[in-house]
Amino acid sequence: MSIDERDLAARLDSELGTFAPGPLPLDTVIRRGKMTILRRRLTAVAAALAVLAAAVLVPTLIHALRPPPPVAPHYRVTVSPPGPGASSSLVARGTVNGARWTYEVFTGRHGLCEKYIWGFADCAGGPGSVGPSVGPGGEPAILSGFSAFAKPPGKRLVRVQMARGYVRGDVTRLRVLLGNGQILTLRPTPALGSGHGSWVAVAVPFESAIRKVIAYSAQGEVGYAIPFTGAQTIEFGRWLLPGQRALPRAAQRLIGKGTMRGGRRGDAWRMPWSVRAVIGPWGLCLQGSYPGLDRCLPAIRHVWSGSLVARLTSGVARLNPPGQAPRGLVTLQLAQEVRRLVVTGAGRRPLTLIPVRLGEWQYAVLAVHDSARSLHWTAYDRSGRRLGTGRLAGFSANWPRAFPLG
Amino acid sequence: MDGQAVADFAEFAHSRWSRLVRLAYGITGSREAAEDLAQTALASAYASWGRVRRADDPDAYVNRIVVNAHHSSFRRRRVREHLTATPPDPGATAPDPAAQHDERAPLVAALAALPRRQREVIVLRFWLDLTEAQAAATLGCSVGTVKSQAARALAKLRTSPELANREAR
Numbered sequence A: 001m002s003i004d005e006r007d008l009a010a011r012l013d014s015e016l017g018t019f020a021p022g023p024l025p026l027d028t029v030i031r032r033g034k035m036t037i038l039r040r041r042l043t044a045v046a047a048a049l050a051v052l053a054a055a056v057l058v059p060t061l062i063h064a065l066r067p068p069p070p071v072a073p074h075y076r077v078t079v080s081p082p083g084p085g086a087s088s089s090l091v092a093r094g095t096v097n098g099a100r101w102t103y104e105v106f107t108g109r110h111g112l113c114e115k116y117i118w119g120f121a122d123c124a125g126g127p128g129s130v131g132p133s134v135g136p137g138g139e140p141a142i143l144s145g146f147s148a149f150a151k152p153p154g155k156r157l158v159r160v161q162m163a164r165g166y167v168r169g170d171v172t173r174l175r176v177l178l179g180n181g182q183i184l185t186l187r188p189t190p191a192l193g194s195g196h197g198s199w200v201a202v203a204v205p206f207e208s209a210i211r212k213v214i215a216y217s218a219q220g221e222v223g224y225a226i227p228f229t230g231a232q233t234i235e236f237g238r239w240l241l242p243g244q245r246a247l248p249r250a251a252q253r254l255i256g257k258g259t260m261r262g263g264r265r266g267d268a269w270r271m272p273w274s275v276r277a278v279i280g281p282w283g284l285c286l287q288g289s290y291p292g293l294d295r296c297l298p299a300i301r302h303v304w305s306g307s308l309v310a311r312l313t314s315g316v317a318r319l320n321p322p323g324q325a326p327r328g329l330v331t332l333q334l335a336q337e338v339r340r341l342v343v344t345g346a347g348r349r350p351l352t353l354i355p356v357r358l359g360e361w362q363y364a365v366l367a368v369h370d371s372a373r374s375l376h377w378t379a380y381d382r383s384g385r386r387l388g389t390g391r392l393a394g395f396s397a398n399w400p401r402a403f404p405l406g
Numbered sequence B: 001m002d003g004q005a006v007a008d009f010a011e012f013a014h015s016r017w018s019r020l021v022r023l024a025y026g027i028t029g030s031r032e033a034a035e036d037l038a039q040t041a042l043a044s045a046y047a048s049w050g051r052v053r054r055a056d057d058p059d060a061y062v063n064r065i066v067v068n069a070h071h072s073s074f075r076r077r078r079v080r081e082h083l084t085a086t087p088p089d090p091g092a093t094a095p096d097p098a099a100q101h102d103e104r105a106p107l108v109a110a111l112a113a114l115p116r117r118q119r120e121v122i123v124l125r126f127w128l129d130l131t132e133a134q135a136a137a138t139l140g141c142s143v144g145t146v147k148s149q150a151a152r153a154l155a156k157l158r159t160s161p162e163l164a165n166r167e168a169r
Helices: A003-017 A026-048 A054-065 B003-028 B031-047 B049-054 B058-083 B106-112 B116-126 B132-139 B143-158 B161-167
Strands: A077-080 A090-096 A099-108 A111-116 A121-125 A141-150 A158-167 A171-178 A183-186 A198-204 A210-217 A220-225 A228-230 A233-235 A251-262 A269-280 A283-288 A295-297 A309-311 A327-334 A340-345 A348-353 A356-358 A361-369 A375-380 A386-392
Touching (some): A003 A356, A003 B003, A003 B106, A003 B143, A026 B031, A077 A183, A099 A141, A141 A198, A141 A210, A171 A198, A228 A283, A233 A283, A269 A327, A269 A356, B003 B031, B003 B058, B031 B049, B031 B058, B058 B116, B058 B132, B106 B143, B132 B143
Antiparallel strands (some): A077 A090, A090 A099, A375 A386
């Protein structure tokens, strides 16, 4: 792509990416869709019954032409606390369109485990893991989503999206606002016992059903969060204070793309990749073209005052076919004055990165080898003047950890 | 359509809405027209949901609807003008949404000055990142047409007074 075309792509991304559409009028869309279906059927009916008397057809057609009433999104969610006699590890239970789900947490020899209706637990941390908790100065809740299952009576499992996590000690309830108008109340459950955070969970039919979560203590509202949602993603990256404006406005841009290549003749492979940055009230989220590339970061500002380049604490997202030498992607945040970043070292040809601006900051994505030796960067401004240099330390698969640079 | 299908469609619509509106805004330069085109595309997807969700690329389907709906709105405006018995009063002419006030971002305003097909090619190729073949399939034209329209559009944008004026401020 020539510089002109790249410039055009970057400017289009900037102007269109920051253009904020209004909310989706789903009931209007569905109503118009139903009218389209009706028109098609009427056309077919009219063609097939053209010879019949109009006096017979007119009343039926007039009734059919009456616009259907506005419709809310078609789903219904319930959630309830464990109740008397329930297992001590049960956090919550409920239904999604009649399909039942449960959510449990417990610690054991495999670590901290979570179990949903499917019947086996996902565990992490190994023996001796303790339940997490949020300190008094922390966020009202630590929540995130994952893809789970629910069981409709007499039918096969259906996929749902579950949001769960643990709350700060003073939080007594969460209110969850859904896109269909429902407002659910979640009561934290001390499923891991006293001394550990109390847990909450709720399941919804799809990710974007959750519009907002509000946390309350005994004294009232303590904060709210608007989740970032995407394919199998519900992330609550940032909590806002009561009354705080939900900024920045949602915007997104493609911040990097390329093709990974490797292997030898007869065994060569190539894998195209891309990363998109999405900013909004949730902070900054990175969406990749493959699972595992997605990250959400609570704070948008990572570049320290006076710094030019910061490596976002997103870790290295591994991107390589099984059995092949590992490759990964690293996302960088760059100061506004950086117009060009040249990366050298580890036997590679100099690579020029043109940062992409989104909101206040700029971003770039760099493909690296997991075992790469240090790479060096040099930043230039618009006029080509060198702004500074720095080092990108070697990488391993055991990320995330932070490497402040610049 | 059963409840699960409606829920699936709602998920699809929510996840595509912003992108479709931005695509339409790049093509039309008008917020109102953009949201209407995006609604049209999603309503059409709803009406054909069984086919859309089985398609290899549902996004290509709704992209095509946005472009075709834009063409339809152009044709409707042209037909309205031809049917007018007397020359229309300039004040009564429906405003061209692509020739609006200058509150739009500079590049979007510059795009509005391009012919419709060139505008569409620029947005599909350089914002949606479609390949030439994909853009041609969306627009219903040949790859050669996409290439030539892109080249002409780029040449015009390089000398766009709209961009020069905005950047000189």
